[in-house]
Amino acid sequence: MSEPRANLPRPAPAPSVSIAAVARHANVSVATVSRVLNGQQVVKPATRDAVMAAVQTLGYRVNEMARNLRTAESRLLLVLVPDVGNPFYAEIMRGIDSVARQHGYLVVLCDTGADVEREHTWFDLLRRRRADGAICLDPDTVQHALAHDNAHLAWVACAEFDPAMAVPYVGIDNRLAARDAVQHLLERGHRRIGLINTDETWLYARQRKQGWHDALTEAGITPRADWCINTHSLDYAAGNAAMTQLLALAAPPTAVFAVSDTLAIGALAGARSLGKRIPHDVAVVGFDDIALAAQTDPPLTTVAQPMRQLGETAVQLLLDLLADRGRPPAHVLLPHRLALRASA
Amino acid sequence: MSEPRANLPRPAPAPSVSIAAVARHANVSVATVSRVLNGQQVVKPATRDAVMAAVQTLGYRVNEMARNLRTAESRLLLVLVPDVGNPFYAEIMRGIDSVARQHGYLVVLCDTGADVEREHTWFDLLRRRRADGAICLDPDTVQHALAHDNAHLAWVACAEFDPAMAVPYVGIDNRLAARDAVQHLLERGHRRIGLINTDETWLYARQRKQGWHDALTEAGITPRADWCINTHSLDYAAGNAAMTQLLALAAPPTAVFAVSDTLAIGALAGARSLGKRIPHDVAVVGFDDIALAAQTDPPLTTVAQPMRQLGETAVQLLLDLLADRGRPPAHVLLPHRLALRASA
DNA sequence: GTGAAAGCGCTAACAA
DNA sequence: TTGTTAGCGCTTTCAC
Numbered sequence: 243m244s245e246p247r248a249n250l251p252r253p254a255p256a257p258s259v260s261i262a263a264v265a266r267h268a269n270v271s272v273a274t275v276s277r278v279l280n281g282q283q284v285v286k287p288a289t290r291d292a293v294m295a296a297v298q299t300l301g302y303r304v305n306e307m308a309r310n311l312r313t314a315e316s317r318l319l320l321v322l323v324p325d326v327g328n329p330f331y332a333e334i335m336r337g338i339d340s341v342a343r344q345h346g347y348l349v350v351l352c353d354t355g356a357d358v359e360r361e362h363t364w365f366d367l368l369r370r371r372r373a374d375g376a377i378c379l380d381p382d383t384v385q386h387a388l389a390h391d392n393a394h395l396a397w398v399a400c401a402e403f404d405p406a407m408a409v410p411y412v413g414i415d416n417r418l419a420a421r422d423a424v425q426h427l428l429e430r431g432h433r434r435i436g437l438i439n440t441d442e443t444w445l446y447a448r449q450r451k452q453g454w455h456d457a458l459t460e461a462g463i464t465p466r467a468d469w470c471i472n473t474h475s476l477d478y479a480a481g482n483a484a485m486t487q488l489l490a491l492a493a494p495p496t497a498v499f500a501v502s503d504t505l506a507i508g509a510l511a512g513a514r515s516l517g518k519r520i521p522h523d524v525a526v527v528g529f530d531d532i533a534l535a536a537q538t539d540p541p542l543t544t545v546a547q548p549m550r551q552l553g554e555t556a557v558q559l560l561l562d563l564l565a566d567r568g569r570p571p572a573h574v575l576l577p578h579r580l581a582l583r584a585s586a
Numbered sequence: 587m588s589e590p591r592a593n594l595p596r597p598a599p600a601p602s603v604s605i606a607a608v609a610r611h612a613n614v615s616v617a618t619v620s621r622v623l624n625g626q627q628v629v630k631p632a633t634r635d636a637v638m639a640a641v642q643t644l645g646y647r648v649n650e651m652a653r654n655l656r657t658a659e660s661r662l663l664l665v666l667v668p669d670v671g672n673p674f675y676a677e678i679m680r681g682i683d684s685v686a687r688q689h690g691y692l693v694v695l696c697d698t699g700a701d702v703e704r705e706h707t708w709f710d711l712l713r714r715r716r717a718d719g720a721i722c723l724d725p726d727t728v729q730h731a732l733a734h735d736n737a738h739l740a741w742v743a744c745a746e747f748d749p750a751m752a753v754p755y756v757g758i759d760n761r762l763a764a765r766d767a768v769q770h771l772l773e774r775g776h777r778r779i780g781l782i783n784t785d786e787t788w789l790y791a792r793q794r795k796q797g798w799h800d801a802l803t804e805a806g807i808t809p810r811a812d813w814c815i816n817t818h819s820l821d822y823a824a825g826n827a828a829m830t831q832l833l834a835l836a837a838p839p840t841a842v843f844a845v846s847d848t849l850a851i852g853a854l855a856g857a858r859s860l861g862k863r864i865p866h867d868v869a870v871v872g873f874d875d876i877a878l879a880a881q882t883d884p885p886l887t888t889v890a891q892p893m894r895q896l897g898e899t900a901v902q903l904l905l906d907l908l909a910d911r912g913r914p915p916a917h918v919l920l921p922h923r924l925a926l927r928a929s930a
Numbered sequence: 931g932t933g934a935a936a937g938c939g940c941t942a943a944c945a946a
Numbered sequence: 947t948t949g950t951t952a953g954c955g956c957t958t959t960c961a962c
């Protein structure tokens with residue numbers, strides 16, 4: 243055993259100074275330190291200053307794991323995203339993150355691949371108290387499968403939802419938005435209007451198809467089945483392939499509505515590689531209004547979703563739920579708008 | 587006070603069953619339950635089964651907050667990203683997430699905006715034990731500012747780093763990679779080769795500029811100052827503007843090397859809006875090889891970074907550090923390659 | 931206005 | 947092989 247060595251330079255600041263150490267140093271009780279730390283007004287200013295001084299010199303930081311055990315909350319929120327790489331979700335994430343942080347919550351991005359099994363393992367984190375709540379962006383079919391087992395957990399749906407579920411959600415009116423987009427094409431004189439849709443496990447896919455159908459029939463046009471392609475993913479390549487397929491038709495569409503900007507941008511590439519000029523040979527309308535949409539050639543006309551606000555609202559709904567678990571689930575629909583650019 | 591009511595249907599499964607409840611139900615001690623839960627082999631099979639049965643019927647889930655307080659780890663990792671929307675980072679995130687999860691860690695995406703102040707608040711989470719470690723993707727200048735205060739915290743640098751820092755890092759040889767890219771342009775006969783660079787607070791920006799410079803001087807060409815544009819962001823619009831500026835030169839470059847695919851894609855748009863054909867009028871080479879690079883018109887020739895592997899390696903370095911805080915910082919350089927497509 | 935002490939749910943050292 | 951018990955660091959009654 244060696245002597246206690248007081249004045250050796252430490253290689254690193256002592257990583258563990260507890261509330262007890264601060265109390266000792268300031269000659270008060272741990273309770274008082276806790277009060278100061280939590281900004282309770284009862285503490286006498288002089289005492290408060292002494293505590294703060296001790297905190298300062300000791301370099302104390304609260305151990306939030308301990309605090310959270312005591313308060314029984316983790317201050318962590320989960321965001322369940324089917325595809326992290328999709329810019330649409332990235333923007334929603336930004337909205338979520340900003341308001342979550344304002345309220346002292348941390349956000350964990352969870353990649354689900356729209357898979358029920360993986361969803362389940364993420365929901366397990368809620369059961370194990372690793373997280374306080376979740377925001378789910380997965381297909382309504384997936385959500386539906388989840389709903390029963392997780393009814394007592396705190397979660398909300400964002401952008402995609404099953405209206406029949408007793409879960410709060412925020413989204414837009416997809417059917418109406420799609421109808422607006424197709425109507426714009428009709429106004430430009432198009433009569434043969436294709437649809438590049440995605441997997442119809444998504445409610446939004448079914449709803450936007452409805453909107454496309456609505457607009458066409460209202461104009462006295464009978465939608466043909468071969469005008470409609472269902473892709474299995476949302477990536478650029480899928481949009482490219484779908485457009486190629488559409489243009490191979492005997493009487494190809496003169497305009498195409500894609501249910502996602504990524505698909506639409508891929509479609510642009512597909513049309514171009516066939517030597518088509520846009521919008522002269524084919525007009526294209528997308529959906530979402532991601533940042534890239536303004537930079538394509540030509541710039542993409544698209545239905546703008548309020549992505550950021552979608553995320554912000556979702557957190558708000560979740561926090562409301564956390565504050566009052568008994569409240570009836572709120573359902574919010576946000577407005578969309580048509581961003582007119584050169585592609586249609 | 588009312589009587590205890592035993593058999594009322596609960597609106598939601600009791601959210602709080604502790605290890606003690608399981609112990610009671612299985613007629614064993616909490617220690618035994620804990621042993622079973624943690625897979626310790628000492629427990630007699632019969633006892634083990636009894637415990638598992640109790641866990642099952644009670645629907646018990648471990649409270650990880652309590653466990654973590656005890657084991658003094660949060661099992662949370664931070665990823666400090668300057669711009670969540672950039673697809674380059676999204677792919678690195680995927681790599682990080684997959685191996686972190688394999689090791690039982692959760693990953694929190696932290697948007698820093700490459701800002702030192704915001705970085706500080708994120709590092710605070712480490713001090714408060716909210717997280718065990720961090721992976722930093724911010725500019726080396728930012729990292730440098732951080733290094734002193736946070737020397738005792740567990741963090742590693744990824745993609746961007748200051749070689750002089752005593753912090754583990756993984757990245758590529760940016761100078762060499764840029765040189766390769768420009769050399770490709772030279773081989774195609776170009777002599778006036780522009781550079782769309784970003785803010786030189788980034789080490790990679792300075793290094794890639796060096797590489798551009800190397801290749802040019804080796805070919806006996808004197809790089810002109812007006813061939814080089816520094817943008818203030820990495821978004822598509824910035825690349826567009828830079829290209830416009832380059833093409834306005836009296837003797838504009840016949841080829842352009844952009845230090846990021848997003849910049850390069852914006853540059854493509856910029857050239858096109860001026861009626862230029864690619865690669866005929868201007869050739870363009872990018873950097874990163876994001877998914878979109880293969881879908882542009884024409885498809886983008888670019889330097890491919892092993893993004894996923896970058897992320898995977900970064901986690902590995904961090905876990906190594908967590909396991910042995912004393913070890914000397916490891917420095918890993920991963921190989922790059924040139925993805926040849928039609929734009930150059 | 932402040933302190934003593936209980937306990938959040940868990941793991942691990944020590945005993946039996 | 948199992949049980950008892952002491953904390954992990956904090957918040958929060960309840961006294962004083």
